[in-house]
Amino acid sequence: TPDRKQDPASCRTRDLSSSDKRLVVSNWPGYIDEDDGDYTSTLTEFEKKTGIKVSYTADVNDNLEFFAKVVNQLGSCQSSKRDMFVLTDWMAARMIQVGWIQPLDKAKVPNVHANLIDSLQHVGWDPDRTYSAPWQSGLTGIAYNKSKVKEVRSFEELLTRSDLRGRISLLTEMRDTMGLIMLTEGADPANFDQDDWDNAIDRLRKARNDGQVRAFTGNDYIQDLSAGNILACEAWSGDVAAAEDENLVFVSPEEGQMIWSDNMLVPNLASHQGNAEEWINYYYEPEVAAKLAAYVWYICPVKGAQEAMEKVDPSLVDNQLIFPSAESLKTMHSFMALEEFQIRAYEGDFADVIGG
Amino acid sequence: MRRGRFTGYWLMLPAGLWLALFFVIPFYSLLATSLFDPKGSVLTGYDVDYRFANFVDALDEFWEPLFRSLWYAAAATAICLVLGYVLAYAIAFKAGRWRNLLLVLVIAPFFTSFLVRTLSWKLILADDGFVVDTLQFLHVLGDDGRLLATPVAVIAGLVYNFLPFMVLPLYASLEKIDGRLIEAASDLYASPTRGFLKVTLPLSKPGVVAGTLLTFIPAAGDYINAALLGSPNQRMVGNVIQNLFTSTGDYATAGALSVILMAIIVAMVMVYIRTAGTEELV
Amino acid sequence: MSLAADNGRSLRLTALTKEFATFTAVRSLDLEVPAGSFFALLGPSGCGKTTTLRMVAGLEVPTSGTIHLGDDEITYEKPYRRPVNTVFQNYALFPHLDIHENVAFGLRRRKVKDVDQQVKEMLALVELESQASKKPPQMSGGQQQRVALARALINRPEVLLLDEPLGALDLKLRRSMQIELKRIQTEVGLTFVHVTHDQEEAMTMADTIAVMNGGVIEQMGSPAELYENPRTTFVANFLGQSNLVAGTVASADGDVVRVDMHGIQVSIPAERAHTRAGDGWVGIRPEKVLIAPAGEPIDAPGNHMTGGIITDVSFVGVSTQYLVMMPWGQELMSFEQNTGRRAVLEKGTKVDVSWRPEFAFLLPASQDVNAGVIEEA
Amino acid sequence: MSLAADNGRSLRLTALTKEFATFTAVRSLDLEVPAGSFFALLGPSGCGKTTTLRMVAGLEVPTSGTIHLGDDEITYEKPYRRPVNTVFQNYALFPHLDIHENVAFGLRRRKVKDVDQQVKEMLALVELESQASKKPPQMSGGQQQRVALARALINRPEVLLLDEPLGALDLKLRRSMQIELKRIQTEVGLTFVHVTHDQEEAMTMADTIAVMNGGVIEQMGSPAELYENPRTTFVANFLGQSNLVAGTVASADGDVVRVDMHGIQVSIPAERAHTRAGDGWVGIRPEKVLIAPAGEPIDAPGNHMTGGIITDVSFVGVSTQYLVMMPWGQELMSFEQNTGRRAVLEKGTKVDVSWRPEFAFLLPASQDVNAGVIEEA
Amino acid sequence: MNGVQRAGRWIGEHLVLAAGLLVLVYMFVPIAVVMLMSFNDNSKSRNVYAFRDFTWSNWANPCRPDGMCSAVVRSIEIGLLATLVATLLGTLAAFALVRHDFVGRSVANTVIFLPMASPEIVMGSSLLALFVAGGFGGRLGFWTIFIAHVMFCLSFVIVTVKARLSGLDENLEQAAMDLYASEWTTFWRVTFPLVFPGIAAAALLSFSLSFDDFIITNLNAGQTVTFPMFVWGVAQRGIPMQVNVVGTVMFLISLFLVLTNMLLTRRRAAAS
């Protein structure tokens, strides 16, 4: 099979944005506000304001799965039929590295460079945010259904409590799940060695073999949790709130939690890059960002949004899930950056456990 | 048989070509894939390396889901055979003028998508659902017993999804049985049970063979039921292959596993057909 | 080899009735089949022969009435518990079993010992020893028929039912199988109830014939009795052919009924006169109707009639069948053996016709003159 | 209604041969069927009748030989270009078309005008006007047969081929369809080539019969000719039955051949003697064999023999068939019309036997005495 | 026969039928649930596994979920096209196999059986392997799905048409030729109408297989979304209840078509 590396400079197409007011976006489920009665969503307002018709699909459920969906196209310089998709840091890094992502025109996204919070401005894989702009950041922790089960405080409990046997789910995102297990095992996900890894993977295998784990899921855990098929699970911070079910509770596990960002990317051969940049810029307006954050309950990467939140929903101004304080940021861990060969080895180990 | 020496070839040509191009050649392609150097990746590409060790590695790593697939498929086939036989028998011999209607009903579910129906099982068997509650009430299941994410649910899903493939060939062979043979058996001192065992059942053998094959084979390769109704402990080989091809991008192992699955099935089918003694299938 | 149970029992059907949803197939039928006899049930298609047999075999449940074997009632006995076996119309051989196993089937079900030996003997009886390991589809029609017979006979049933076992065979083969069947029945001495709609078959094979029509028995008796003295127009026409001539009873005394038939006086013996007053049909069988060119003598003193004209001549080798138009406008059938004593007469020849009165029979005019004459609608 | 083309042409097969991979079905067959005749092809199963017909219809290509219609050769003509139509053995009616359309099929293919009118007339001829809108499976066997006939006849073929059109019907219905078929042929005046293995059918219907055996024609002629003067044992046995008694030619002069038959001298007319020296079979038809209780006179001056004993009596209504064991150990068949002149004789009765010498025929001893006698293997 | 015996016999005779119907009921339970859920109002909840409130709105706005209706349309397009091609090629092949003797006939028979005897995952992945190796990896989509569907429908078509064709009396065709129909006319006037029910059944089966296929499609679809793929996708983020509307409608349409067809043939038979 051929090498999948591309050169974004040559693998591109004419931008139709000025004549063709459309935009195709792929994002994760539950990651945007929706029209409802009197409430007008940010997306609708964007359309009104710009005249761009957005075709927004929540078809990103899992980074690897999404990668598989587009690998054949992007890897052979064919269109992925999208102008923008939103992927987590490590996957964004990988795609930029193989040359599948178009650089953004700085002039067209001034808000990003003005309003992006400092901690996210200079990530190793995209030092100047040439290729990417964070959509939201978030935490990985635990969710449980309080009407069915008593409080779950730690990841340890999740993995061992017998009343949860066969009624929990973990995430297929290797970095989230393995990160939390390493924390449970006392290792540092940001800096671990092979032993730590082996330990953690054994721990995971054991939980699985014991029948503790009912499923490894992408974003779909939330249905099973609401339906009661699952009582507790590893979860992403905003989803529980967005589910609007008072029985569902998100907790930060005692061992600590994982933090990450999902990034907007414009792939090669996207035919509406201009519209995509207009979209990015729009969402970096603090008011828009605040409105979105109030809905999705994820960590907002936009400076000034906290202030803007006063007007949107004052009760959320100090919400730690949206605007974490400096000290709570300290309990959050990110996952070590991996070389391609490590990715393949670790992903392979992980896949064997969850898929075999 | 007709004159016109080449007409046969011309008629066969388009379908033959299609199957050759898109079934036979791909299979070679898959064979090649199974011999890739697994050190390649989706990103960097793969080289054909004639690495037969892929088969060993794949077996070593995935013997469990492979074995599980065969046993789930076998269990599902056995249950399908019993249920399908009852239904096919009822349609063939007891349905009278409703026969055609019932036959239509057997295939009608095909039109409500496979996935939609399987998801609907997920709802029926839900932990808090009516079925589980009832079974718990009857103490068939313990208080924290459940059906979803157990082998029972996966096998039930397989049974459900492949039942029509069992019923149709069974019906076709039962319907051909001359009712007078059964009367002749009862005239010759065979009770209904004996008559069934000694006459009806042996005569329906072609249907049994075709039906079991058409059920077992797709069931062994299925992954939807395990994915929707099972847990990681019920993963079947289909799930593994699917994951390897899509998420993990390990084409070499995926190819090797596919070839192994196919080989096992072909071998089993051959032994089965030989022992069942039916040459003419379907 | 006699298979007959020592206590051969007669089969007795009493007021047997079978109603299907829309149709009464058998209507209060009474019948007694003596043990050891070859009994033929003869009748047109759809008259209820098969239904009757199926009730005796237990394959159909009677709507009312009873079936007895000797003193035991078997009306509702399960088919597999009756000492009755059937040879089915198209044999119903088990295609998945070889001949040996087909024949052994009944014995195996009854867990009899020594099955193989008995099967061998039975196959010898029907002259198929060498074919034991063939499958039924590999055999000819006649062979299959014998296997079906063997498969039933081996169970030594008290009654063997045969539902047109020869119906599917061609003519020549049929005649030779008739002889075979008769031989076997004589040899084994069992009660055979044989259904057919071939009257010649019934006459040559059976001790007793019951002629059935529309779900009831019209008449029963030995072949000669039925042929010579039919009681109804249906029997007269169905069992062989009959000339039925309209007439009026002129007088009836003890021995003889005198009938006026188109101006001719015919005398009919009382035992053959089934009406004694009013109008009636004078019946006479075609082989009794002798003809000769006008004026020549006929060797049949009795009802001598003149003025006939031959309208049709049909030569069939052994015999010639004539149609003679009589002065009163009716065509009479006359059958004549080709003895060669006289050349075959030609169409248009003027002939005299005669028959001996003792062979005529008289039927009531109320009966349909065409009953039992098969015509396609 | 006469459908015959004015220029009725005869059908001529010359040295016609058909070899299948492993088998020669028809072997250098020569045959001439005169225009307008009812021609019967008679023979046992597998003798090549169907194959011959199929070659005439163009459905099978001959291996060698030619087929002519009048002066035109049609040996390799496509079936749909021949003025020949077939009534198939199982009718081959189109199940998806109604009766009207079945009958109209040929006309429509030839783009004839006025199809509906013609179909109506044809259905009237076969008495099925009222059934025009039925589908074939809804009709009885006899009706289907008539549709098949109508469907072929309406095309006014020069030759109509009928492959056992009555084979599937039961006996009574068969007889009535024979009459129907003969009526129609007479009415339309076409050439009919009719295949059958029922000899009685062939004799009653055909002007000319060809008896076929093993791919060749054994003998051809009018029914009476064939019956009275068979040239081979096969014809003697297959067309009716024959008594064949071994004898030796004692002398042969112009008119008559004298044969010594178990010590009895029989004289056979020269035209019936198919051998004039050495051993031979003396053939005599059963209806010519007259019997009487020993000592009583027999009305058949000629070969009078004594010492017979009746071994079997079979009563079939119109007639009785006797088997008489002769002093030389052979059973002779005797056929006797039940005229009633004498009661049926009983088994065991001692009888004298006689036949008129002019009815006997003589066949070479080299021929198989059992040829044409059907026996099941 | 007394009442008890009568009842016993009745039960005995209908027991199998009852059991058979029970199996049929089992086959229809999920469909009943699908129908029920098509009236479910779950706008208030993430739980798509329980019936909350009754609503007509799913039926009133069947195309509300983004991309669903276009996926249905895509599935129908592919289904029809694949059915057309598979039925055509398969029918030709069936004629070849039943009516013509040619070298390689038994090989052909085996190759035709194999796709039915291969697990879908194997077929799908080998086809994918071929497409990728042939450089079509980037062009996966409508046409690759179509190719795959024709491939797996072919076997079923051939088998179905073959069965019908071998039951056809060859005498009928000879009769047609005898009645002045050329080979071509014979085919269209006699053979085709008689084989047609078999072809129709094959086409129906093809369409249902194509419309329903997920495993092979998913592997070879690229960015094209068929209805089953749409369902698989949304299953991960909460199924919109309109999916049940589609399921119900497809089911009812198929039932309606087949039943009216059945009734029409029955009535036509009764009328004549």
Ligand SMILES: Nc1ncnc2c1ncn2[C@@H]1O[C@H](COP(=O)(O)OP(=O)(O)OP(=O)(O)O)[C@@H](O)[C@H]1O
């Ligand atoms: N199961 C049934 N339901 C309704 N009517 C039936 C059934 N079985 C037979 N009949 C009718 O009962 C009548 C008698 O049928 P039966 O088979 O006994 O006739 P048969 O004398 O054997 O005729 P054949 O000589 O044609 O075999 C027929 O009119 C037939 O249609």
Ligand SMILES: Nc1ncnc2c1ncn2[C@@H]1O[C@H](COP(=O)(O)OP(=O)(O)OP(=O)(O)O)[C@@H](O)[C@H]1O
């Ligand atoms: N296509 C064929 N291939 C090989 N042998 C054949 C073929 N068709 C017929 N035969 C053989 O040729 C012989 C003559 O067959 P044909 O059908 O002409 O007999 P038939 O006289 O019509 O017999 P029947 O009275 O049984 O119809 C038979 O032995 C038959 O087996």
Ligand SMILES: NCCCCNCCCN
């Ligand atoms: N409902 C939105 C969830 C977004 C999750 N993103 C994936 C992060 C993986 N670490």
Ligand SMILES: [Mg+2]
């Ligand atoms: Mg009957």
Ligand SMILES: [Mg+2]
């Ligand atoms: Mg023939």
